[in-house]
Amino acid sequence: MHSHFDLxxxxxxxxxxxxxxxxxxxxxxxxxxxxxxxxxxxxxACSMMVVTLSGRYLExxxxxxxxxxxxxxxKHGFSIPYPGPHRDFYSWSIYSHxxxxxxxxxxxxxxxxxxxxxxxxxxxxxxxxxxxxADALKNGVHLFHGYNVIGTATSNKQVTVxxxxxxxxxxxxxxxxxxxxxxxxxTLGMNRSRKYFGTATTxxxxxxxxxxPEKYALFQxxxxxxxxxxxxxxxxxxxDEHFVMxxxxxxxADMDGAFNRFISQGYFASWFTHAxxxxxxxxxxxxxxxxxxxYHHQVLLVSDAVWCQEAEMTGALISGWKAANxxxxxxxxxxxxKDGVQEYxxxxxxxxxxxxxxxxxLRNAVMPYCLTPDEIxxxxxxVKKTLQSLLDxxxxxxxVGEALQEIMPAIKADRPxxxxxxxxxxxxxxxxxxGNCIKAGFPTTMASG
Numbered sequence: 001m002h003s004h005f006d007l008x009x010x011x012x013x014x015x016x017x018x019x020x021x022x023x024x025x026x027x028x029x030x031x032x033x034x035x036x037x038x039x040x041x042x043x044x045a046c047s048m049m050v051v052t053l054s055g056r057y058l059e060x061x062x063x064x065x066x067x068x069x070x071x072x073x074x075k076h077g078f079s080i081p082y083p084g085p086h087r088d089f090y091s092w093s094i095y096s097h098x099x100x101x102x103x104x105x106x107x108x109x110x111x112x113x114x115x116x117x118x119x120x121x122x123x124x125x126x127x128x129x130x131x132x133x134a135d136a137l138k139n140g141v142h143l144f145h146g147y148n149v150i151g152t153a154t155s156n157k158q159v160t161v162x163x164x165x166x167x168x169x170x171x172x173x174x175x176x177x178x179x180x181x182x183x184x185x186x187t188l189g190m191n192r193s194r195k196y197f198g199t200a201t202t203x204x205x206x207x208x209x210x211x212x213p214e215k216y217a218l219f220q221x222x223x224x225x226x227x228x229x230x231x232x233x234x235x236x237x238x239x240d241e242h243f244v245m246x247x248x249x250x251x252x253a254d255m256d257g258a259f260n261r262f263i264s265q266g267y268f269a270s271w272f273t274h275a276x277x278x279x280x281x282x283x284x285x286x287x288x289x290x291x292x293x294x295y296h297h298q299v300l301l302v303s304d305a306v307w308c309q310e311a312e313m314t315g316a317l318i319s320g321w322k323a324a325n326x327x328x329x330x331x332x333x334x335x336x337x338k339d340g341v342q343e344y345x346x347x348x349x350x351x352x353x354x355x356x357x358x359x360x361x362l363r364n365a366v367m368p369y370c371l372t373p374d375e376i377x378x379x380x381x382x383v384k385k386t387l388q389s390l391l392d393x394x395x396x397x398x399x400v401g402e403a404l405q406e407i408m409p410a411i412k413a414d415r416p417x418x419x420x421x422x423x424x425x426x427x428x429x430x431x432x433x434x435g436n437c438i439k440a441g442f443p444t445t446m447a448s449g
Contacts, residue, residue, distance in 0.1 A: 003170075004029075004158070004170050004171065004172075005029050005030060005031040005142070005169065005170065005171035005172070006023070006028040006029045006030065006171065006172050006173070006327075006331055007019075007020075007023045007028050007029075007030050007031070007171055007172065007173050007174070007175065007324070007327050008030075008031045008032075008033065008159070008161050008169050008170075008171035008173070008174045008175075009023070009030060009031070009032045009033070009174075009175045009177060010033050010149045010161065010174060010175070010176050010177060010178050010184060011033075011034065011176065011177035011178040011179060011305075012032055012033075012034035012036070012039045012129070012133070012143075012145075012177075013129070013177060013179065013303070013304075013316065014125075014128065014129065014132065014303070014313050014316040014317055014320070015177040015302045015303035015304075015311070015316035015317065015319055015320035016032065016034070016175070016177030016178075016302075016303075016320060017032075017129060017132035017133055017136055017320070018080070018132060018316070018317045018320030018321050018324070019175045019177060019302065019320035019321070019323055019324040020032040020136045020141045020324070021132055021135045021136040021139060021141065021324075022320070022321050022324035022325060022328075023141075023324040023327060023328060024136055024138075024139030024140050024141045025139050026324070026325075026328040028327070028328060028331065029140070029142075030136075030140070030141045030142065031141075031142045031144060031169050031171060032136065032141050032142065032143050032144065033144045033147050033149055033161065033163070033169065034143070034144070034145045034146075034147070035145075035146070035147065035148045035149070036145060036146070037145050037146045038145075039129065039133055039143070039145055040126050040129040040130045040133060041126070042125050042126050042129075042281075043281065044204075044281055044282065044283040045202045045203070045204030045243075045245055045281040045282055045283040046125055046204075046281070046283075047122070047232060047234045047243055047245065048122050048123050048124065048125045048234075048236075048237065048243070048313075049120055049121070049122050049123075049218070049234060049312070049313075049391065050062060050064060050071075050086075050120050050121050050122070050123055050313060050314070051120065051312035051313065051314050051315075051391060051392065051393065052119075052120050052314070052390065052391045052392050053118055053119070053120040053121055053391075054118070054119045054120055054389050054390050054391055054392075055390050055391075055392055055395065057312070057314050057315075057392060058314060058315060058318055058351065058352065058356075059075055059351060059355070060073050060074065060075040060076055060314070060318070061074060061075065062314055063079075064082075064086060064121060064123075065079075066086070066115070069081060069082055069083050070082060071317075073314075073317070073318060073321075076318060076321065076322075078321060080131070080132065080135075080317065081131050081135070082123065082127070082128060082131060083127060083131055084123060084124035084126075084127025084128060084131070084237070084238065085123075085124050085127070085237040085238030086121045086122065086123050086124075086237045086238075087121055087122045087216060087235045087236065087237040087238070088114075088115060088118040088120075088121045088216060089118060089119060089120060089121065089122065089216045089217050089218055089234065089235055090105060090107050090110035090111045090117055090118055090119055090214070090216055090217060090389075091103060091104060091105035091106065091107040091110060091119060091214060091217045091218070091389065092104040092105060092119060092217065092218040092219075092220070092389075092391060092396075093214070093217060093218070093219050093220070094220045094221075094222075094380065094400070095219065095220065095221040095222065095268075095380070096221075096222055096373065096376050096377035096379075096380045096381070097221070097222060097223055097224040097266065097267065097373050097376075097377065098267055098377045098381075099267040099268075100377050100380045100381035101380055102380050102383045102387065102400060102403065103386045103387065104119070104386075104387045104388060104389055104390060104396065104399070104400075105119050105386065105387075105388075105389030105390075106386050106389075107214045107217055110389060111216070117389075119218070119389045119390065119391050120218075120391040121237070122234050122235060122236060122237045123237050123313070124237050124238055125313075128313070144167075144169070146165075147163040147164075147165055147167055148163055148164040148165065148183075149161055149162070149163055149164075149178065149183060149184065150162050150163060150164050150183060150187070151183070151184075151187040152174060152184065152187070152188070152297075152299055154297035154298050154299075157172065157298070157336045158170055158171070158172065159171055159172070159173065159174045159297070159298045159299060161174060172298065172331065172336060173298050173299075173300065173327045173330070173331075173336075173341070174298060174299040174300070175299075175300050175301075175302055175320070175323050175324065175327065176299055176300065176301040176302065176305050177301075177302050177303055177305065177316075177320060178305055179285075179303075179304045179305060180285035180286060180304045180305070180307075180309070180310070181285060181286070182301065182304070182305035184299060184301060184305065185291065185301055185305050185306070188296045188297070188299060189296075190291050190293075190294075190296055190301065190306075191288065191291070193291075193292065194288040194289045194290070194291060195288065195289040195430075195431065196286065196287070196288055196438060196441070196443045197287040197288065197289075197362060197430060197431070197434045197437065197438060198249040198286070198287050198434050198437030198438055198440070198441045199249065199251050199284060199285070199286050199287070199437075199440070199441030199442055199443070200247060200248075200249055200284070200285055200286070200287055200309070201247070201248050201249075201250075201251050201253070201255065201282075201283075201284050202245050202246070202247045202248075202282060202283045202284070203245065203246050203255045203256065203259065203280065203281075203282050204243060204244070204245040204280070204281040204282065204283070205243070205244045205245070205259070205277050205279070205280055205281075206236065206241055206242075206243055206277070206278045206279040206280075206281070207241060207242050207243075207244055207272075207275050207276060207277055207278060208240060208241050208275065208276050208278055209272075209274035209275040209276050210233070210241075210242040210244070210271055210272060210275045211270075211271050211272075211273070211274065211275075212233070212242075212271050215235065216235050217235075218232075218233070218234055218391065219231070219232070219233040219234075220232055221233075221262075221268065222367070222368055222373060222376050223246070223258055223262060223373070224266075224373040225253075225258045225261075227248060227249070227250035227253050227436075227440075228248070228249070228368030228369060229246055229247065229248045229253070229255065229258050229368075230246070230247050230248075230365075230368070231244065231245065231246055231247075231259075231262060232244075232245045232247065233245070241278065244259075246258055246259045246262070249287075249365070249434070249437035249440070249441070250436075250437065250440045251284065251440060251441065251442065252440075263275065285304075285309070285310075286441065286443055287308065287309055287362065287434075288308060289308060289358055290306060290307065290308055290352070290353055290358055291305075291306040292349075292353065293345070293349075294306045294344070294345060294348050295338045295341065295344075295345050298336065300323045300326070300327070300341060300344060300345075302316075302319040302320050302322075302323045303315060303316040303319045303320065304316070306319075306348070307358075308358035308361055308362065309361060309362075309393075312393070319344075319348075322343065322344045322347050323341070323344045325343065325344075326340075326341040326342070326343040326344035326345075327341060327344075329341075329343060356394050357394070359430060360393075360394045360395075360397055360398065361393045361394055361397075362430055362434075363397045363401075364393060364396075364397055366425055366430070366433050366434075367425070369433050369434065369436075369437070370421050370422070370424065370425040370428075370433060371418065371421055371422075371425075375415075375417075375418050375421065378411075378415060378418060379404065379407075379411070379418065379422075382407045382410065382411065383403050383404065383406075383407060385403070387399050387400065387403055404422070408422070
């Protein structure tokens with residue numbers, strides 16, 4: 001058993017490293033536990049997009065400062081070093097399988113503006129993690145890698161953290177930053193009140209030689225597959241590569257077959273004539289509603305552990321920073337309680353849950369579960385105007401929804417069958433729309449309470 005820590009952080013992703021670094025800067029004795037032996041390696045699918053550089057996210061305007069090599073959060077009042085590369089991109093195209101699309105942002109016009117015209121940028125996550133880890137260690141954080149946390153127990157104002165390897169760690173507070181499949185959320189019973197919407201499976205491919213019509217853009221493509229699948233594609237930062245992901249809410253679906261058909265047949269095959277796969281990166285994670293209360297017995301959960309799907313890098317950094325500051329304040333006050341860390345818990349309830357409806361995020365995925373591929377094609381080719389340049393998982397669905405509302409009279413007249421399905425898409429509960437996905441998923445093996 002190791003000596004007592006003021007704070008134990010479980011998970012060394014962006015949120016955990018940010019929490020550990022921030023607590024260390026306040027002079028706390030911090031233990032950081034990570035299951036990976038090489039903390040900064042990225043071995044799972046990740047598009048590595050900055051959300052967002054074209055609008056607000058969590059009430060802040062993220063600043064990617066290329067002169068000082070920092071990422072800033074002016075509303076919250078902090079910034080971090082980022083010495084890695086980035087790749088600006090200038091539009092977001094949402095394609096049907098036949099090549100019709102909705103366009104967010106005028107690519108050529110935005111590209112001519114440079115940084116001022118970017119919809120956002122991709123970054124190098126390994127570089128970000130290395131920088132955060134270096135700062136954490138510089139501020140006295142104790143790193144314990146290669147340990148799998150399996151649970152906690154709280155007694156006499158102390159939390160004992162247990163690992164599968166038999167090691168125990170004791171601290172006053174714990175911050176759980178252990179991701180979408182959080183073991184802490186499961187063992188503490190914090191998932192029991194959450195709604196489950198399915199298990200998202202992704203297979204990612206780092207590829208060279210991809211030749212889309214716009215080199216530096218985000219692409220979302222509906223595939224003519226059943227069960228429904230989508231492609232997401234982004235340019236990599238610091239490399240002449242693209243990251244191409246195929247996603248599906250039915251584990252066990254033939255995603256490799258769908259991907260091979262996508263790159264070799266149909267409208268998009270010409271983009272991949274000279275393409276080569278350099279690395280394959282999968283990921284599996286569940287879709288839940290938020291955890292309403294992120295505090296339980298001196299354990300605070302942050303980032304993806306409490307979020308719906310993903311907090312994005314922005315949400316991870318902000319939530320880790322907020323939680324660590326709340327712990328430092330509570331310890332200074334000698335208030336080892338939920339009230340002591342209310343700066344974090346109130347922020348979560350008032351600034352995230354109340355202002356960012358997780359259902360808006362999940363609406364990104366509903367269309368192929370309500371419409372056939374050909375019906376999606378009809379819809380996308382009916383939107384003629386270029387939409388606002390914005391990368392935001394909560395606000396962009398609203399922008400697309402408003403554009404679709406404008407064409408509803410024509411759709412109702414020409415395709416009443418599609419119109420009827422669209423009405424149901426907006427009125428049916430998500431539990432109904434994702435009914436088959438819920439049945440096909442496996443919540444109990446990932447993060448159930």
